[in-house]
Amino acid sequence: xxxxxxxxxxxxxxxxxxxxxxxxxxxxxxxxxxxxxxxxxxxxxxxxxxxxxxxxxxxxxxxxxxxxxxxxxxxxxxxxxxxxxxxxxxxxxxxxxxxxxxxxxxxxxxxxxxxxxxxxxxxxxxxxxxxxxxxxxxxxxxxxxxxxxxxxxxxxxxxxxxxxxxxxxxxxxxxxxxxxxxxxxxxxxxxxxxxxxxxxxxxxxxxxxxxxxxxxxxxxxxxxxxxxxxxxxxxxxxxxxxxxxxxxxxxxxxxxxxxxxxxxxxxxx
Ligand SMILES: Nc1ncnc2c1ncn2[C@@H]1O[C@H](COP(=O)(O)OP(=O)(O)O)[C@@H](O)[C@H]1O
Ligand SMILES: [Mg+2]
Numbered sequence: 001x002x003x004x005x006x007x008x009x010x011x012x013x014x015x016x017x018x019x020x021x022x023x024x025x026x027x028x029x030x031x032x033x034x035x036x037x038x039x040x041x042x043x044x045x046x047x048x049x050x051x052x053x054x055x056x057x058x059x060x061x062x063x064x065x066x067x068x069x070x071x072x073x074x075x076x077x078x079x080x081x082x083x084x085x086x087x088x089x090x091x092x093x094x095x096x097x098x099x100x101x102x103x104x105x106x107x108x109x110x111x112x113x114x115x116x117x118x119x120x121x122x123x124x125x126x127x128x129x130x131x132x133x134x135x136x137x138x139x140x141x142x143x144x145x146x147x148x149x150x151x152x153x154x155x156x157x158x159x160x161x162x163x164x165x166x167x168x169x170x171x172x173x174x175x176x177x178x179x180x181x182x183x184x185x186x187x188x189x190x191x192x193x194x195x196x197x198x199x200x201x202x203x204x205x206x207x208x209x210x211x212x213x214x215x216x217x218x219x220x221x222x223x224x225x226x227x228x229x230x231x232x233x234x235x236x237x238x239x240x241x242x243x244x245x246x247x248x249x250x251x252x253x254x255x256x257x258x259x260x261x262x263x264x265x266x267x268x269x
Contacts, residue, residue, distance in 0.1 A: 003036070003112040005105065006166075006233075007134035009158075010141060011150025013121030016171035018046040019203055019213075020140045021118035023223075026212035027230035028114050029081035036112045037077065038084040040101065040130045041120040043093045045086035051077050052210035053085045060084055061092030064100045070107055078215045082112070101129045114233075123157055131161045139168040139191060143181050148189055155191060167192035169229070172199045175221075195229045197222050 008021040018041070025037035039047035039060060048054035053075050062068035063084075070084070077083040086092075109115065117134060119127040131137055137158045141151040155165045170181060173196045186193060200222045206213040214223045231238045 001113075002109045003034075003115045004136070004233075005109070005115040005117065005134040006136050006138050007117040007119060007127075007130045007163075008138050008140060009119045009127055009131065009154055010139055010147070011122065011154040012141075012147045015140045015142050015147055016197070016203075017121075017140045018050060018118050019207070020138075020169055020171065020197070020226075021116050022047060022050050023212045023214050023226045024138075024230060024233075025083075025114070025116040026077065026079050026081050027214045027223075027226045028116070028234065029077070029079035030214060030227070031230055031234055031236060032080075033113045033230075033234055034082075034111065035114040035116065036074070036082045036084060036108060037116045037118070038105075039086040039118050040126050041118060042086055042096050042098070042126050043090075043120060045088055047083065047118055048085035048088070050207055050210065051083060051085070051212075053077070053083055054088060056085065059087035059092065060104075061087040061089070061096045063104055064096035064098060065092075066097070066100065067095075070104050074108070078212055084108075098126045098129050101126075102133050105133050123154075128157075128161060131158050131163050134163065136166040137163050138194070139165055140171050141168050142172045143170060143177070143185055148185065151191065152189060165191055167194040169193075169195050169197060171197045173197065174199065194232075195225045197225050 008017050010017050025035050028035040039045045058068045058073045063070050063073050073084055075083050117130045119130050139151045141147045158165050168191045170193050175198055178196055198221050202213050202217040202220045206216040209216055214226050217223055
């Protein structure tokens with residue numbers, strides 16, 4: 001069976017793509033899903049730094065350069081997550097041949113249930129290749145007009161590559177403005193909001209600790225939201241609060257995601 005491949009992108013930089021990709025992947029792994037996280041930000045790779053895997057010599061750069069086998073560039077992350085980081089050097093950026101990405105992913109795909117691809121900011125060849133190879137595109141946007149405009153453009157770009165955007169994760173939100181985001185800011189944007197992630201100091205703290213927030217602060221609001229999304233993408237039904245029930249039910253029905261129905265499991269520390 002091939003893995004389900006999600007590409008995380010945004011258009012605008014600094015919206016939280018890498019933070020989201022790391023935490024979605026760790027949350028899926030925490031649900032005992034065989035998950036691979038790949039950093040396809042070839043010029044400004046952050047995943048290795050975020051997970052303390054930045055000292056490894058063999059990375060996606062070497063694999064895309066044809067100098068290394070992909071299995072030698074996959075490392076152990078938290079919760080049993082597997083990580084294919086990208087190197088930090090500009091020589092690595094120069095030698096990487098993005099046209100190899102499809103073959104690399106085809107090689108690893110049978111070994112995983114989920115592959116999460118983190119991308120660079122903006123429209124570029126590596127992001128195009130990451131969208132072309134995926135099953136679903138997830139946008140990470142912030143509640144700012146520039147982020148929304150860039151996200152809308154990314155939706156068009158995805159469509160040009162033959163991929164629909166599954167939905168957006170709205171990051172760095174203020175919970176008291178949740179309805180205003182839905183009613184005003186995003187009313188005209190035809191992209192479903194899958195989750196809202198609050199502005200939370202646990203994010204910079206977890207990055208400093210080289211650990212995903214879902215591992216370091218598993219009971220924070222942001223971790224609960226990440227786990228809820230991971231459960232939803234896995235087809236796992238979890239207990240819902242009264243207010244959320246209707247919305248989540250509607251969302252799940254709409255998505256019609258197939259899969260096993262297991263009790264929700266919190267990842268272990
Ligand atoms: N929900 C959040 N709360 C607080 N800080 C956040 C949140 N999401 C992201 N950040 C911060 O925003 C910065 C950019 O995040 P990053 O994931 O690197 O963005 P991108 O990959 O889209 O460029 C990071 O320094 C991170 O600490
Ligand atoms: Mg990034």
